[in-house]
Structures are given as C-alpha cells and as structure tokens.
Amino acid sequence: MTDPTTSSTDTAPPTRKGSAITLTGVTKAYGEDRVVDGVHLDIRPGEFCSLLGPSGSGKTTTLMMIAGFAQIDAGRIELDGKDIAGTPPNKRGFGLVFQNYAIFPHLNVFENVAFPLRARGWPKTDIADRVARALRLVRLERFATSFSRQLSGGQQQRVAIARAIVFEPSVVLMDEPLGALDKNLRYEMQTEIKEIQKQLGMTVVYVTHDQEEAMNLSDRIAIMNAGRIVQAGSPRDVYEKPADRFIGRFLGEANLIPGTVAMASDPHQGVLKLADGQMLHAASLEPLRAGVAATLFIRPERIELAAAESAADPDVNQLSGRVETLSFLGNTLRYMVRSAGGLPVMIECPNNGRDPIFAAGTAVTMRWRVAQSLLLMR
C-alpha cells in the first residue's frame, strides 16, 4: 500500500534493525472530543519520523497509543504487520524516552541502564557488557555509580537514552525528550540522538512541538493539528511545499498574501490578483480555478530587496513598498515592509556584511522567483 503523503525526496534506507509501524485510522475520543481523529501513518523500518504539532494536536496521545499506555478507540496499529492492540506495554519491546527523563532516583546510573535487561532476565555478564556499551555511546562511562540527583538535565537525558537503547529495540519512542534543556544543549543532544540512531539503525518515533528540532532530526515529519495528520513528508518538502496556511506558518516564518485567482494558464500555474490590483505569478500543487480565493506563500528568506525596480521578468514577481522596521537578529536581518497596496511583508536577509542595508522609511522593491512561491488554496 503506498502512502499518499510521501514525496519523491524521501530517502530513508530500509535496515533490518528497525521495525515498520503502521497506523490505520487510529482514533482516540474522550466522549465527543476526538483527541486523535483517524490517523494514517506508514513508518518505514529504520526511519526517523517526527510527530510535530502544537499543544493539543494529539501527538503525545498518538505516541501513548503506540506505546500501549492509551487504549485505541478505533483503528489499528501494526508492528511489522502484526496488530499490537492486545499486547501490553511491557511486552511490546519498545525503547522509551520521556520528557521528564523518569530516571529511577533510587538506582544509580548503571542500575538504571541495566533495568530493561534485568527485567528481561538477561545473564549478569551480558548485562555488564551491554550497559558499558550503552554508556560509552552516550559518553557517560565515568558516571556509572552516580545517582540522578547528582546529574545535570543533559546527563539525565543521556541516561534515559542509554536505558532506552541498551536492549537494542527495533523501535524507540521519544516524547519531547529535549523540552527541558536550553537551546545550545538541545542542539548538541539532537546531534547525538541522530548519531545514535544512524549507528543502531532502529526506527524512531519522535514527538515534538519544536519545528527546528523536527527538521534537524527527521527523515520524515508528520504534522498534526487537531488530532489529524495534515501533512507528512521530508523536512524539505513540508517546509517548501506546505499543503495549507497552517502548515506554512507553523514550520517557520511565512508570508501569506491573500488574493483571488485571476487566471489559470494550466491547472497548476496561475496569476493571483491582490486587493490593490497587483498581479503575482505562482505555481500550485492543487488544481486552480479562476475566481476562487487563494493565498500566495513565500518564505521571508526567498525575497530579495532592491532599491529600484528592474525589468519585468515572467519568472520573477515584484512588489514595491516601504521599509517599516528593520530588526537585527544576529545572523539575519529581518525587514517588515509595507507594500504599496498596504500589505505587510516580512523579508529575511543574511547579515553577511556585504549587501546594502535599507533603513526604515526607505522605498524598496521586493523580488522573488516565481518558482520559490506557492499558491495555497486552504
């Protein structure tokens, strides 16, 4: 069965160490409220798949159902083709990493990491060997006898990761594991997690609300909103080709310029007429019809600022306006420009020290290639 939400740039390589997880029509309802509403997802073996969405989107509940801590009200969850609804959580064989680490406070690091092995009745020598290996992987060999209260947040999370992979599960589930860490540490840990996953080859299902994190880590992102998956694809695909305005806004800054479709030269190419009469060219993923309302989507970093207009070019859109504000963000400069028609547009330029900087009040022309923008129908 082909997953209709995949795209051509997915490259997750199949490995025999990971397992496939398939969600079909998975639903969880509390009375009338559908927290998870008919979720379909095909996670391939060895794939790093993120469930990304705002709070309340149902991503953690979905993960809890995969783990077996929440009952499925409708639908099926399969592990390598086998329905796991009847399997209790301790028999599913998944590695788990929680947001608050859940490091057993009364056991030291070694015993924490050894826990899944002892619970499975592994012989002592194997346990010692595996635990040492796991600790080496997370670079905590020197902390084997420490207790959680002696460790920093980042170290505790590394213990949690070591504990989740020590028995070499084919799937690891992570619920916002880096939420409590500061930005720099989070980025460092993301790199470590990605490294470990590449080395061990297991499937990872990762819940997060941080879109940068999802994009950095994932082979594929499933974006959830109000209990449904609204789009799934590689980070690049969902970033550059969002299916609707919500997704466009959620994954980073976006300019959403409203208008009406004036003309459709073919079902996927058209012209958008703005309120002030300006015409902009754009492509669309969904079939276009003249007369319907649509939104032009263009990322701030894809717009160029110039002092003056240049010659008309069918591949380039131009809008004139005036700089309202200029913000210095360190590595980027963010402009808020008010177009001649009164629309606010955000532009981001790299702070490369070469390009001219336009002060507030300057008249400018905004330019972008037609191919960089998209018409969104929803």
Added chain:
Amino acid sequence: MNRLRHDPTAIFLLPALLMLAVAFLIPLAGFFVQVLLVEQAPGTLLPAIHQVVASKATLTAVVTTNWIATLVTLFVLLAGYPIAYYLTQANSISASLVIFSIVVPYFTSIIVRTYSWMVLLGRTGIINTVLQALGLTDAPLPLLYNKTAVVIGMAYVLLPYMILTLYAAMKAIDMTYVRAARGLGAGGFYTFRRVYFPMSLPGVLSGSLIVFILATGFFITPALMGGPSDVLIAMLIERAVEINVDWSGAAILSLLLLCVTLLLYALYFRVIDVRRLVGAGR
C-alpha cells in the same frame, strides 16, 4: 526569637506553646522533680531506679510491650499498604468512601472503639455466636483476653495513622516512573518490587515508626482486651499509681517510657522531614 525575625506569623504559635507549657511541660517537670529529687532521701535515688528497672515485672513488661508493638506495626503495615495504594488510584467517589470509613472512627472515643471489638470477640460476642450457629465450632473460641485480641484492638485504632502516612508518601510518587518501568519491559510484580515499593519506603518507615511509638504507650486497649499476663509498660505505671501508691516507681517507669519515646521520635525525625510535613519553609 530568631523565628520571629524570619517569620512574624510565628507569634501565633505563642498561645498554643503557652498552653502546652502550662498544662503539660511544667506539671510533668514538676512531677519528676518532686518525686525523684525532693521526696527521695539522698543517695536512695539510684538504687531505687535500679530496683524498678531491673525488676522482673518491668523487664517482662518491656518485652511484652515491644513484642506487641512490633506485631501491631507489622499487621497494620500489611493491612494498610494495599488500602493506601488503592486510595491513590481510585476515583474520587470510591476514595471518599474509603477515607470516610477510616477517618470516622477517629471521632469516636478509644474506649468505645475498644469495647466494640470486645463485643465482636467475646464468648457471647457476634463472631462466636455466628460460628456456633453455623456449626463451625461447638464451644465459644477464646478470642478475647489474650495477646491476639490486644493486637487486633490496637491495630484497629492505629490503622488510620499508617494509612494516612502511607497515602501521603504514595501520592508523591510520580506514576511516570511506573510507566517507564513497564514500558521498558518490566512485569507488574517486578515493577512493584524494584520501582514502586523502594520509592514508597520512606513512607513505610515513617508510618511504621509513628505506629510503633504510639503502640508502646498504649494503655486502654491492652488493659481492657488483654489477659492477666499481658502487661504493658503503661499498665505497670497505672498499677504503681493506683494500687501500690508507689510514686517514685511510677515516676521512674514514666521517665523510662518518655526517654524511649523521645529516642524513637529522634529516629523518626531523621526519616522524615517534619517541617515538610507541616508545609513550612521550602
């Protein structure tokens, strides 16, 4: 006065402290001073202490008291642990019902509670009547006036202390740990043994200590429900005052009991942070 600088509301403790001093501390100190120092002929205090402490009656009473207190503590722990756990997991209606049946007896006098057990356990009591009516036994069973009855009666009175202490400790256990243990492959019993029970241990220790401390000082229940050989320290003190009119003996025994209790309470202090219990600081 240091406390006043940190927390001016500590001044509200003054009336209670004053009452405690006037109604309890001062009379107690006065009693000990009067009996053991003033009325005692000089040089006779230490031999008197030795005579009381080393006497067979005292030693037997100490052994009996400790033995019964231990049995009561164990019994109450085994009975109370599952109930306390149930309270942490149950929905509010069931939990309220259970808490109601635990706390309401508190409002009845201990004598009434003790007598109610005697009604149940006596020769013509409810249990014996039912057993004989069902033909399970032809003569009434001796369920009263022995150590078993004393343990049952004391356990009934002390159970709420254990349950509420355990409940407070168990409520503080984050169920994410249990979830983590199960998710990582541990079965129900293994999770209990290696994760939940060890985390409840501070509650178990403090609950056991409180029950033990209270049990060593018990008087009414063992006096009413025990046999002639079941003599606890508190009963010895009562005997010394009421029957022998041996004030110095009573004072020495009381001091002995007080010292043991204070020692145990010091231990309790180590196990549990009392300030945390009353919500102060932190």
